[in-house]
Amino acid sequence: MRFTVTYRIFADSQAEAQARAQEIALEQTVEIPRDLVPAGYVTEEILGRVEEIGPEAEGRFRASISYSPDSAGAELAQFLNVVFGNSSIQRGLRVIGIDPGEEMIRRHPGPRFGIEGIRALCGRPRGGLIAPVLKPQGLDADALAELGYLCARAGADVIKEDHGIMDQPMAPFRERVEKTAMAIARANAETGGKALYFASLAGAPDEAEANIRFAKQAGVDGLLVMPGLVGFGLVARIARDPWLNLPVMTHPAFLGPHVLSPDTGFDHGVMFGTLQRVAGADISVFPNVGGRFGFSAGECGQIAAACRDPRGPGLTMLPSPGGGMSVARAADMAAMYGADTVYLLGGALLRLGTRIGEGIAAMRAELDRADQARS
Template sequence: MSEALRVTYELTCRPGEDPEDKARGVALEQSAELPSRCIPAHVYDEVVPRIEALEPREDGRYHLVLAFPEAITGYEPTQLLNNLFGNISLKSGIRLTDIQWTPALLRALGGPRYGIAGVRGLLGAGERALTSTALKPLGLDTATLAGYCADFARGGIDLIKDDHGLCDQASSPFRERLHACQRTVDEANAATGRASLYLPNVTAPRGELEARLDAAQEAGCKAVLICPFLTGLDALIWARERYDLALMAHPAFAGSVAGAEHGLDPALLLGEITRLFGADMVVYTNAEGRFPTYDQPLCERINDRLRRPLDGIRPALPTPGGGVDAARAGYWLERYGRDTVLLIGGSLYAQGDLTAAAQRLQAVVEGH
């Protein structure tokens, strides 16, 4: 018997649904995928997760802990996800909330290439909090976007990323935008003595993803933006292993698997799984922004999972966005601490003079 991977679920039972039957169903569906009477005894012992706990909660749900034999994952990241939440994703009332990782699976996943210290090193930023913004809106031409990029870099913004909606549209083709924006950031850095980074959005189907990552590295980029819930989470591992680039992960599409009663706890998905698959920075929607389902306690749980010790795994940078107001930068830094990237867009654009707005934000962050 291999070492056990302990996985915690919340079960919500419909009227008449038996929690023990539901728990056994999860264990079988995520492993042998047959009724227990059809499984040879030795196979059952080797592959079917053991129910370690099934307890009622005050809210009417049930707390379920399964001990998976880690060997059934094949130590493959894609099969790991399949074992954790494969067929049961097609059922209802099952929520994955916690995983006690084994050393072998932590080694198989690997975590960030750079982590917090590595990203700080790329920027020469010391121990302070970091800033980020996005080039938007979709539909602008390359010259305008590159101009915004130059304005933000002159103002000192650390990480200037493509908006996740920018790809290879006719209004601003990927390679044209890549070279124009990287050039303007290089010129601004030469003038200011800073080390701002431009992050092109490389999200694309796998063949084009490779071509865009190649182009980004050849252009001199040191970091990129990727939407791993569109490309597949394993694209993070692949990019981490093949390219010397820091990876900022965007949560587009993640909400489709992160529900209140079914799916994955967002803190586990964005804070821990995305980190383990290789993200150096993870964007999430901040409390009090335009995504009201993310409250401050949830955001703090995401932060904790991104930073907390995991054997041999570098911590990653929380990157709260989605409506963070520049005027409240100090407030969020007080709550989230210096190992944070504040991703601020709309409230900088609203000030008109982008360089001056960036300088004001940077002064708050660097003086905090």
């Protein structure tokens, strides 16, 4: 019934690490000194338990602490609060693994569609998925819609708006979503394709719900959400709504500080894999190796593995590396990430202008060659 969080503790000795682990168990639950913890239910159930602790490397220890689902409650925010609330403000502590356990998975079941569901929606049963990005910020709604049309005509699988395009005056959310959804639907009708349009969700908290429903009625195929800015709870709200029945793509904007320091925050796979799956994302965007953000091959591999780990939580989801992606790198990226991947393409395609379809076709050919080589 209990769920487990594994922490990396930076300490000079086993005794120091053990003491630190006990402090974390208190901090993440009762937040009072040990001698003040009430006997009975609070001590036996609510208080975190240090299940295992041992050395990982010099100055580093791995500690697994279990928590009661009663402590986490039903809200995703409180689950995350127990995982790494107050302790996230301390130095020398990093979350390197989360096992939600059966009860928390029942409460937070994860992706609605997952890998197989997204493949069914876009009609791509095998091979890597191509996802051009509608950008740059500053284009009006008509220009963005036309770009989406060209991408859909060329055979893109997923067409996502850039995360920086939300509700600015040059392309207001509702006008943009309506026009782009119509343009991509027209292209699909002309080609028989199934390109999916993911709109970048905009709106202040009191506007988000109305915008979600507007987007659904306008014909979007999914929503791009930035949990670092609008919260993981909004991802879960969309993923669990049977009326919406929309897949969710999450974007890493504002989440960088959670992973960039080696001795605080979260491991890359936990943040961009496990937590996104728990929230209900079907596709997780993250910075690609070799791009301008500096993630290593090992870190990107860790993310992809966490997205597709068959042990859960919930359905497997699609990793979506972006930044520095191009046709020239397609073969190397396909070898690194494999078929169950959404490959984001931005500037490399936009350079082609109205010939953007040629770039998408070339990317498709490279990914298909890689798929054939694997089989």
